[in-house]
Amino acid sequence: MASTTGTNKMKEIATCSICLNLxxxxxxxxCGHSYCQFCLKLYFEQMPQNQGEKMFFCPLCREPFHKDSLRSNRQLENLIEVIQEMEEKEDELLCEAHGQQLQLFCEDDGQLICWRCERAPQHQGHNTVLVEDVCQDxxxxxxxAARxxxxxxxxxxxxxxxxxTQITEWKDKIEIQRQKMESEFKNFHTLLHEExxxxxxxxxxxxxxxxxxxxxxxxxxEQKSEELKSCRLELEAKRQSSAQKLLQDVKGTLSRTCAVKLEAPEVFSLEVQTACDVAELYLDVKAxxxxxxxxxxxxxxxAHPHLYLSKDRRQVSRGYSQQNLEVSSRRFTAFPCVLGCEGFTSGRHYFEVDVGEGTAWDVGVCMENVERGLGMKQEPELGFWAIRLCPENGYAALTSPPTALELQEQPLVVxxxxxxxxxxxxxxxxxxxxxxxTFPKASFSDTLRPFFQVYQYSPLFLPSCNE
Incomplete structure (x- = not known):
């Protein structure tokens, strides 16, 4: 009785608190606690690291320890071997039919048998070997199989x-595509809301x-991972059991574990198929x-004296100062500008300006009564709503101060x-x-007219409605 109690105490000391086996x-x-090397490896895989420093907590006392601090406990391993030898003697199986020790293993049937079973008809001609000889194999x-x-x-x-990683990458790509689409649709929400x-x-x-x-x-x-983990634990338990328990249904165990397969990884395309050709949609916007x-x-x-107008008054270019022009208070004198004949006091109106490949121009609208002499400043507060191209600064909206415009493509027609x-x-x-x-909302109270500023070698052309 004392011997059994002592064995149980040794087993309690040598039992892993993770898998509950020797x-x-x-x-x-x-901290001094010991575990199976295999069980700690699973523990590391399942537990998050502490800020990437390989720090973990003892499953028993929660004391922190470094992953690299693990040390083999040879004394405990020797104790476990003694316990296993004692258990083998205590748990030695006997043949149910003959009451003899099961010292033989039948390779054909994968069964433990005694010497009398070997001579029985059901095992005649079978390949039988000593348990000690076949156990190691x-x-x-x-x-x-465990490897x-x-x-x-x-x-x-x-x-x-x-x-x-693919889920994260896919979500990122979707988010980028979503932001791109929303940005392109932002300024056309009314016209393109349904699209x-x-x-x-x-x-x-x-x-x-x-x-x-x-x-x-x-x-x-995840399910396959749990299945593999279960099989691995089964094999570990089998491997550390006595020789007789190890060989009992060993072929079935091997058959089950070897049958576990991992499917070939499915290849997922992370290319977004839903694409919006906004330029194509804008064809309807044009209409x-x-x-x-x-x-x-x-x-x-x-028209400023340096401007030349075509006979049909649809094209303007810049040249030398013209003489004998009619004196008019309506004429621009500070900058080479010209207005359209049409005035707008209500409604919605659209017109186009063919700027071609000119290197500089101003186009937009202005109030009828804007300053046209030396005090002229092109700002919304002073009655101008226009955009500009200049060689030094590129495209800009003439707000106050000007707003730089990043255009993907050069406009030939504005x-x-x-x-x-x-x-x-x-x-x-x-x-x-x-x-x-689009300029911020304003409150118009006077006649608005088309406005153009013309630069050297950059003529402007006004298409007719049917061009």
Missing amino acids: MMHPVSIT YKEKLEQ NLNQLQEECRNQKELIT EKSYLWRLKKEEEQLLMRLKEREANL MLRRHQVGVTLDPDT GIVLDYEAGTVSFYNMTTGSHIF
């Missing part, structure tokens, strides 16, 4: 990490569909804008929309159909 290759940590096979499972577990973990909702809905559906597949694969890998198009001609009485009641002036690149700029 420790296999025991290792000790800083099967132990090595179990170890190889295979370890390799599959590692591959499974790598695939899980890949799936996690925006449609494309974003399709993008979300695409996101959900692939995310569902990715998460399904992630769940399958919408042109429903409000008005023909604009140039007013020679407002569309100008005046909504008098709404108090807005907007500009479009009609080469691509894209929005350029």
